[in-house]
Amino acid sequence: MSRLKLKVSSRLLRKKKVRKKAFTGSKTCRFCASREQERSLDYKNTNLLKGFITERGKILPSRVSGNCSFHQRELSREIKVARAIALLPFCPLHR
Amino acid sequence: MLRYESLILAHPNITSDDELKLQEYFKQLATNAKGEFISFDKWGKYTLAFPVNKQDYGVYFLIRYEIPSSVVVSTLKDLDLFFKIKFNEVVMRYVNRRLDANVSLEYQKPEPLGSMTRNVVYDENKEDMADDSDDNERD
Numbered sequence A: 001m002s003r004l005k006l007k008v009s010s011r012l013l014r015k016k017k018v019r020k021k022a023f024t025g026s027k028t029c030r031f032c033a034s035r036e037q038e039r040s041l042d043y044k045n046t047n048l049l050k051g052f053i054t055e056r057g058k059i060l061p062s063r064v065s066g067n068c069s070f071h072q073r074e075l076s077r078e079i080k081v082a083r084a085i086a087l088l089p090f091c092p093l094h095r
Numbered sequence B: 001m002l003r004y005e006s007l008i009l010a011h012p013n014i015t016s017d018d019e020l021k022l023q024e025y026f027k028q029l030a031t032n033a034k035g036e037f038i039s040f041d042k043w044g045k046y047t048l049a050f051p052v053n054k055q056d057y058g059v060y061f062l063i064r065y066e067i068p069s070s071v072v073v074s075t076l077k078d079l080d081l082f083f084k085i086k087f088n089e090v091v092m093r094y095v096n097r098r099l100d101a102n103v104s105l106e107y108q109k110p111e112p113l114g115s116m117t118r119n120v121v122y123d124e125n126k127e128d129m130a131d132d133s134d135d136n137e138r139d
Helices: A002-023 A035-039 A046-050 A070-085 B017-034 B068-085 B124-138
Strands: B002-010 B036-054 B054-067 B091-099
Touching: A046 A070, A046 B036, A070 B091, B002 B036, B002 B068, B017 B036, B017 B054, B017 B068, B054 B068, B054 B091, B068 B091
Parallel strands: none
Antiparallel strands: B002 B054, B002 B091, B036 B054
């Protein structure tokens, strides 16, 4: 039993390691890191906000962008305000 | 005193009279509430991210003012009614936001979306120049 288990587990382990490497990078919240970036987080600053939305206009999840939960909430609020005033799109094709 | 800002998305064909009326209204609003009128910035004509009221373009105005905390609710209500009833045709959308009193008033103006692709003007001289350079290369 133990041998069988070893064989299976070694194969699975290798796959898991690869997956883990793909997802875990050195991600830090850029707004926590610098005070200037935090100040520039505003609904008028569309250049910054554009970096946090996908091609389809969706808000990037924090596991991709690396933001902390506090700043992710703030960021999503700002993006939604910018959408309401037509500075950012809701979706790519409105016509 | 609480600092507020209103970003207004106005109709692209807004007249200068209406702009003046807007500015005067905000000045009056601040003075009536015993507050302070800070600034009135016209951003200019922008390409919108999506059509609003069947309009592809819009003019943005950023207005900043200070009002005492005791009259905030009533003044914002007045502002709401003003936009929805009197300036219904001019103001397409608006956002009122409270600002931190300690933070500086500097901000980054957004770049108009898609302006580079839409506002391309055909220039004959440039075309000629390009043709000449091609000819020179061939020679």
